[in-house]
Amino acid sequence: xxxxxxxxxxxxxxxxxxxxxxxxxxxxxxxxxxxxxxxxxxxxxxxxxxxxxxxxxxxxxxxxxxxxxxxxxxxxxxxxxxxxxxxxxxxxxxxx
Numbered sequence: 725x726x727x728x729x730x731x732x733x734x735x736x737x738x739x740x741x742x743x744x745x746x747x748x749x750x751x752x753x754x755x756x757x758x759x760x761x762x763x764x765x766x767x768x769x770x771x772x773x774x775x776x777x778x779x780x781x782x783x784x785x786x787x788x789x790x791x792x793x794x795x796x797x798x799x800x801x802x803x804x805x806x807x808x809x810x811x812x813x814x815x816x817x818x819x820x
Contacts, residue, residue, distance in 0.1 A: 727766070727767045727770065728763070728766075729762075729763065729766045729770070729778060729779070729780060729781050729804075730779065730780040730781070731759050731762055731763065731780070731781050731782075731783065732780055732781070732782050732783070733782070733783050734782055734783060734784045734785075736784065736785060737758075737783040737784055737785050737786045737800075737801075738786075739786075740785055740786025740787075740788065741754040741755065741758065741786040741787075744786075749787075749820065750820060754786075757787075757818075758783055758786060758787065758800055759783075761787075761800055761816050761818055762781050762783060762800060762802055762816055765802070765814070765816040766778075766781060769814075774804075774811060774812045775804040775811055775812050775814070777806045777811065778804035778805060778806055778811055779805065779806050779807060780804075780805050781802050781803070781804055781805075782802065782803040782804075782805055783800060783801075783802055784801045784802060784803055784813070785800065785801035786800065787799065787800050787818045787820065796815070797817055797818075797819075798817065798818045798819075798820050799815040799816055799817045799818060800815070800816040800818060801813065801814075801815060801816075802814050802815075802816050
């Protein structure tokens, strides 16, 4: 099993980072920042039963705090998929 996963972007996530700069992400290009965080998450968690068969990670929303839990720390919303089938949606925390 590869420790790399194909990363794709939902239109909403692209909109979330539109107009953002490296300054917003600790000096890292916004696209690179998001993809690095998702890849790091995959590398650390790819053996989890609910996502181990995933063939791609779809960034659904760009980094943001809150959401359904207003106190939730900054995170990227990612769907792990096997082909067109969604296996699980995860919050990938950014620590920013």
